[in-house]
Amino acid sequence: MTAAATVTPVRRQLHPPPVAASPSPYNEGSLLSVQDLTLDAVSHLLARASALETMDPLVRDRILLKRRVALLFYESSTRTRTSFELAAKSLGADTTLISNLSSSIEKGETLKDTGLTLRALGAEAIILRHNSSGAAWLLEEVTRLPVLNAGDGMHEHPTQALLDLRTILAHVRPGVEAVAQDTLAGVTVTIVGDILHSRVARSNMLLLPRLGARVVFCGPPQFLPELATGAGPGISIERDFDTALQQSQVVMMLRIQAERLAGQQIDLEQYKASYQLTGQRLAAHAPSALVMHPGPIIRGLELTAGVADGSQSVILEQVTNGVAIRMAVVERALAEAHTKAGRS
Amino acid sequence: MTALLIRNGHLIDPAAGVDGPRDILLKDGRVVEISAAGKLKPTNGTESLDATGLTVAPGLIDIHVHLREPGQGYKETIATGTAAAAAGGFTAVAAMPNTSPVNDSAEITRWMLAPERGAHVRVYPIAAATRGSKGESINDFAALKSAGAVAVTDDGHPILKDSIMRETLVAATRVGLSVIQHAEDTRMTQGASMNAGPTAFKLGLRGMPPEAESSLVERDIRLVTELRDARTHLHVAHTSTAAAMAAVRQARRNGLRVTCEVAPHHFLLTEEHIGFYNTNAKMNPPLRSAADRDAMIEGILDGIVDAIATDHAPHATHEKEVEFENAPNGITGLETALGLCLRWLHKEWKLPLGRVLSLLSAQPAALLGLKGRGTLAVGSFADVVVFDPKVEWIYRAKETHSKAHNTPFDGWTMQGKVRWTISEGRVAYASA
Numbered sequence: 218m219t220a221a222a223t224v225t226p227v228r229r230q231l232h233p234p235p236v237a238a239s240p241s242p243y244n245e246g247s248l249l250s251v252q253d254l255t256l257d258a259v260s261h262l263l264a265r266a267s268a269l270e271t272m273d274p275l276v277r278d279r280i281l282l283k284r285r286v287a288l289l290f291y292e293s294s295t296r297t298r299t300s301f302e303l304a305a306k307s308l309g310a311d312t313t314l315i316s317n318l319s320s321s322i323e324k325g326e327t328l329k330d331t332g333l334t335l336r337a338l339g340a341e342a343i344i345l346r347h348n349s350s351g352a353a354w355l356l357e358e359v360t361r362l363p364v365l366n367a368g369d370g371m372h373e374h375p376t377q378a379l380l381d382l383r384t385i386l387a388h389v390r391p392g393v394e395a396v397a398q399d400t401l402a403g404v405t406v407t408i409v410g411d412i413l414h415s416r417v418a419r420s421n422m423l424l425l426p427r428l429g430a431r432v433v434f435c436g437p438p439q440f441l442p443e444l445a446t447g448a449g450p451g452i453s454i455e456r457d458f459d460t461a462l463q464q465s466q467v468v469m470m471l472r473i474q475a476e477r478l479a480g481q482q483i484d485l486e487q488y489k490a491s492y493q494l495t496g497q498r499l500a501a502h503a504p505s506a507l508v509m510h511p512g513p514i515i516r517g518l519e520l521t522a523g524v525a526d527g528s529q530s531v532i533l534e535q536v537t538n539g540v541a542i543r544m545a546v547v548e549r550a551l552a553e554a555h556t557k558a559g560r561s
Numbered sequence: 562m563t564a565l566l567i568r569n570g571h572l573i574d575p576a577a578g579v580d581g582p583r584d585i586l587l588k589d590g591r592v593v594e595i596s597a598a599g600k601l602k603p604t605n606g607t608e609s610l611d612a613t614g615l616t617v618a619p620g621l622i623d624i625h626v627h628l629r630e631p632g633q634g635y636k637e638t639i640a641t642g643t644a645a646a647a648a649g650g651f652t653a654v655a656a657m658p659n660t661s662p663v664n665d666s667a668e669i670t671r672w673m674l675a676p677e678r679g680a681h682v683r684v685y686p687i688a689a690a691t692r693g694s695k696g697e698s699i700n701d702f703a704a705l706k707s708a709g710a711v712a713v714t715d716d717g718h719p720i721l722k723d724s725i726m727r728e729t730l731v732a733a734t735r736v737g738l739s740v741i742q743h744a745e746d747t748r749m750t751q752g753a754s755m756n757a758g759p760t761a762f763k764l765g766l767r768g769m770p771p772e773a774e775s776s777l778v779e780r781d782i783r784l785v786t787e788l789r790d791a792r793t794h795l796h797v798a799h800t801s802t803a804a805a806m807a808a809v810r811q812a813r814r815n816g817l818r819v820t821c822e823v824a825p826h827h828f829l830l831t832e833e834h835i836g837f838y839n840t841n842a843k844m845n846p847p848l849r850s851a852a853d854r855d856a857m858i859e860g861i862l863d864g865i866v867d868a869i870a871t872d873h874a875p876h877a878t879h880e881k882e883v884e885f886e887n888a889p890n891g892i893t894g895l896e897t898a899l900g901l902c903l904r905w906l907h908k909e910w911k912l913p914l915g916r917v918l919s920l921l922s923a924q925p926a927a928l929l930g931l932k933g934r935g936t937l938a939v940g941s942f943a944d945v946v947v948f949d950p951k952v953e954w955i956y957r958a959k960e961t962h963s964k965a966h967n968t969p970f971d972g973w974t975m976q977g978k979v980r981w982t983i984s985e986g987r988v989a990y991a992s993a
Contacts, residue, residue: 231855232909234829234973239836249837329882349884350765351838359882370886372765419765447759480751 241354246342246363246550249353251375251424259424260395263383265545266538267394274307277544282309284551287340289331289356290367291317291347296512296536297367297376301344304543310551313340328352332360342550345369363550371414371477376546377511378420380538382428384531385467387538388507401430407461408432409492410471410519411440414478417511418471419448426451435461436492439481440473458492462502469509470494470519485518494520499529507531563606564588565986569598570612570947574619575919576927576936585617587943590985595939612947615980616914619922619937620652620682620944621899624929625741625798625822625870627891628654628684631672632661637875637964640679642895645873645963647681647990649896650979652944653926653934654682654873657716658689665689665700667708674709682984683944685711685931687741690729694718699729702736711929714741714798717845717890719777721746727784730793739794739929742781744805745846749773754886756847760832766886769847775804782812782819796928797821799872801846803856810865820928821860822870825894825901826969828857834969840881840888842969844874861920862912868925871898875965893968897956899948900975908976914950943986952978 242249254262269277286305290298298314305312315335317323322331328347335343342363345353350370357364368374386393389404406425412418412434422432432452434441446452455461462468473483494508508520508530516522525532565587572583572595582598586607594601603609623646629637639656646654656673658664664673670686678684688710692698695718702713713733719742720726726742733740750769755761757768778797785795800806800821812819826844831851835842842848860866874891881888902921906912926935933942958971982990 231858233831233851233854233858234905236831236833236836241837327879327883347884349886351885354837355882355884370765413762416765419763442762444757444759445762448763 241357243357243361244363246552247357247365248375248546248550249357249364249366250373251378251420256396256398256427259379259382262379262542262545262549263386263394263396265548266383266541269308269544269548270541277307278309280308280548281305281551284310285339285341286310286312286344286547286551287335287342288312288314288344289335289346290314291322291352292368294346294367296539297346300536300539301365301367301543301547304540305547307540307544308548310547328356329359332356336360336362342547365546365550368416370416372416373420373423374416375420376539376543377417378424379546380535380542381421381469381509381511382424383538383542384509384535385507387534388531389466396428398427399429401425401428404429404466405431405433405464406467406469407435407455407465408469408471409435409458409461409494411473412436412445412471413440413442414474415471417469421469422449422452433461433464437488439483459498459502462498462506465503465506467507467509468494468503469511471511472513472515472519489518493518494524496521496523496527499524505529509535512536563608565943565983566601566603566607566609567612567617567945567947568601568609570615570617572617572937573915573918574937575915576619576923577938580915583617585937585945587945587983587986590943592937592939592941592943595937610947610981614949615947616950617945617947618918619935620946620982620984621650621921622653622925622931622935623651623871623873623895623898624655624868624925625824626654626656626873626895627659627875628656629875630660630678631669636877639673639684640681641962641964642873642875643681643684645893645895645961647982647984648962648979650899650946650948650982651895652682652946652982652984652989653685653931654895655685655687655711655929657687658714659694659717663689663694665692665694667704670705670708670710681989682982685709685929687712687714689713690715690720690740691725696720696722696725699725699732702732702738706736706738710738711931712739712741712796714743716741716743716798719743719745719747721748723780723784726781727788730784730788730795734788734790734793737792739796741796741798742777743798744774744777744781745769746773746777754843755835756832756849758832758850760835764835764838771802771804771849771853774802774846775808778805778808782808782817785812785817785819786815791818794818794820799824799827799846799870800857800860800866801827801849801853803853806856806860806865810860813865820867821865822868823857823861823866824870824872825898826892828854828861829901829905830854830969838885839969840883840885841892841967843885843888843890844872844892845890858910861906862910866920867928869898869902869920870925871895875963876967878966881967891967893961893963893965895963896961897968897970897973897975899977899979900954900956901970901973903950904974904976943983945981945983946979947981947983948977948979950977952976954978
């Protein structure tokens with residue numbers, strides 16, 4: 218018996234209540250999701266990233282001179298935290314770092330109260346990394362400040378998707394900064410590994426198909442449920458890594474997120490046999506593809522040291538692009554119009 | 562006690578088969594006389610309410626609310642919860658036992674029923690099925706029943722062990738109590754905070770599969786089938802999935818005494834209404850897919866659903882102003898149920914007014930065996946709701962009589978405005 222046989226067919230046309238549009242983001246300077254950005258806004262950020270990257274540091278320094286930016290980090294981070302901090306400082310802003318391990322968060326202060334406290338201390342924008350999906354929306358709603366989502370749980374990491382896009386464009390569409398819905402037509406990006414727990418995968422899946430790219434997810438069912446393809450257009454699943462590689466211009470490897478496994482067990486040897494990116498595999502199936510990784514990489518697990526350091530790897534380029542993209546995003550957050558609105 | 566005359570209203574009493582203009586005289590907490598409109602005249606000492614142009618119906622009955630007392634008075638009290646009930650047209654509510662401590666004793670049941678609690682409408686405690694709702698050893702159902710409990714359930718802590726559920730069904734049948742199950746196989750929902758599916762994947766939240774509900778409903782129906790006792794009554798609380806509804810439908814075809822309720826949010830909203838992490842759209846069972854929601858509407862229109870129940874679950878504002886996965890489950894519902902049912906079930910989906918009211922009064926009363934409730938036949942309790950069925954109005958959560966504001970229906974258009982709610986002959990609520 219099929220599932221359909223047990224469900225009564227709907228007899229009439231129902232017109233249920235519509236879903237109201239989300240009120241967020243409340244602040245135009247916020248970047249909570251890549252979905253907040255039109256393609257024009259993406260183009261503008263890419264152009265500003267390039268302009269700011271090459272600008273005279275002593276000129277750049279005055280753009281956000283003495284503006285106050287708070288970095289609120291509930292999870293450990295090397296790349297994201299440092300690059301946001303360097304980006305804000307490069308523009309002349311003062312930054313302060315609050316981490317869950319050396320603040321009143323340890324004493325039980327809620328995200329709301331921590332956010333309101335930072336606002337009262339004069340923070341004009343907050344960069345938030347949090348272990349709960351959706352935390353950035355809560356912080357923005359209660360503070361109404363520009364909030365930059367630097368990773369919320371298993372949900373999104375919008376600046377990662379933007380820096381990944383900048384990296385991809387530099388190689389497959391050199392010179393292109395103004396993006397449109399066909400800019401990445403014909404480009405297949407395969408994202409491999411722990412898709413289920415990855416905010417990098419989600420932000421990329423919500424951005425790259427809008428530019429015409431195909432996103433292929435590859436991984437075991439435990440990390441890649443079948444329903445993932447229902448999350449949006451342009452997304453498909455290919456369980457066989459070699460088959461996926463053969464179609465790909467870009468391959469993005471992900472770390473297994475031990476901190477989010479919630480008791481799940483995984484056979485690492487079997488995982489490596491199926492999904493580790495080795496030099497041999499790369500040479501056989503995707504000898505000219507870009508190899509990307511959001512970091513931190515675990516050498517010898519999702520990819521071999523040889524691949525990480527190899528000629529197809531752009532992993533460190535991604536890191537460098539992170540600073541440029543985050544300069545553009547922080548600049549956007551603190552543009553006059555957004556902060557003077559003073560909405561509360 | 563003074564008498565109360567409700568004049569010139571349009572009486573709809575589905576259980577008594579009445580649908581027409583009537584005068585109703587209430588005295589000493591009971592309905593004493595019903596006559597054609599204009600026939601009854603107020604005498605000395607009789608208060609009179611002019612119900613011209615209004616609908617008069619049996620007071621509404623909600624068989625699934627959380628009043629939070631004892632133990633969690635900061636969320637709601639029996640007094641504030643029943644004030645919200647009265648404002649919503651309800652004259653009787655059945656209170657779930659997940660209080661602190663759990664209502665698993667005659668003593669707590671009696672405490673809830675004491676006049677000191679200040680209830681504005683009739684409260685019917687539903688007692689815990691097992692000690693502390695831990696699912697290990699069943700309570701003394703006879704003692705709970707004589708203290709006033711009308712059913713048993715472990716509500717938010719569903720009984721997973723087959724042996725305990727079987728024992729519960731047998732013992733409840735023996736004393737004539739219904740067994741209510743919150744159907745959720747909690748082994749499948751660890752750490753989950755919304756319905757499983759593409760939306761949960763997109764939001765990066767762990768999901769509760771529909772099978773967590775339907776598999777337990779199917780298990781319970783199997784146990785009822787095996788017991789072969791026509792008196793055994795299983796009631797499925799807040800049904801939310803098409804598969805569970807199909808299981809209930811099949812059980813009814815097989816002649817079993819299996820009933821179910823649906824909450825307004827489950828026949829109106831889907832997981833999409835969570836938007837970006839609105840904690841006022843977080844409850845358990847969660848908002849489901851559009852197909853599940855449509856199956857709830859169909860179940861109501863088809864008559865498979867026996868009651869609309871709100872699962873009124875108040876929480877303090879600060880408890881909901883947290884990360885989605887850390888927020889407690891539940892939304893308020895007592896003040897919005899009638900307005901939503903009239904706006905959607907009646908106006909939009911054309912369910913006759915009498916059937917809507919029956920789902921909110923006569924049927925839930927019959928389901929829990931609440932004698933003298935759910936009808937305005939002479940001799941019944943004088944539990945009456947008088948409302949203007951035509952008025953559209955906007956619900957404002959900040960104007961609530963409940964202590965809590967956690968509703969996804971803030972700002973929604975309601976149809977039908979309650980004018981008076983009369984509980985056992987006393988005006989428990991009158992709109993300005």
